[in-house]
Amino acid sequence: GGIGKSTTSQNTLAALVDLGQKILIVGCDPKADSTRLILNAKAQDTVLHLAAKEGSVEDLEVEDVLKVGYKGIKCVESGGPEPGVGCAGRGVITSINFLEENGAYDDVDYVSYDVLGDVVCGGFAMPIRENKAQEIYIVMSGEMMALYAANNIAKGILKYAHSGGVRLGGLICNERQTDRELDLAEALAAKLNSRLIHFVPRDNIVQHAELRKMTVIQYAPDSKQAAEY
Secondary structure, X not given: OOOOHHHHHHHHHHXXXXXXXXXXXXXEOOOOOOOHHHHOOOOOOOHHHHHHHHOOHHHOOHHHHOEEOHHHOEEEEOOOOOOOOOOOHHHHHHHHHHHHHOXXXXXXXXXXEEEOOOOOOOOOOHHHHOOOOOEEEEEEOOXXXXXXXXXXXXXXXXXXXXXXXXXXXXXXXXXXXOOOHHHHHHHHHHHOOOXXXXXXXXXXXHHHHHHOOOOHHHHOOOOHHHHHO
């Protein structure tokens, strides 16, 4: 938690769209912060919230839940219940089914599922279990709990890899400036028979961009940090 998953993914996707790719982001986190830097807004209305307001998911139109952000990136937040109430994973299942039935996946090159880190609940693992995702990238740092969480997620992927086509694409280390961070990240990747895709250096420009509800790609496209993504 708080490792920078959503920030890293939104910056990476903004860089991809700059290369001419068509992208859909499906936020699978009750915090609903997977798209705000792309939309330059506070958290967008979630599928579950709108469904509750309208009566049911069947009463929604895809236009209600799908917002278009930076350079045409399509954004959806599945949402979840209030903390401590109900099953948050249900929102993910409901959203993905709704999006599929309403053609949201047509005409996109990449679909990104931004899933929260402690995948303990089966609902969150749905993009993995139901073969919605092909590759999983774990954002982590060199801190002990982040390494532990990354290892746990890898265990979960292994469980589903036999039945489906999903694979661990690799690790992305978001630098926290802890001791020998790069060495630890590379060591974990080797232990998991995977690879360290990229080591993202720490830079305050990320926070400056976030305060303005932007990705670094949009806020400072010529910066050194933008090139990292």
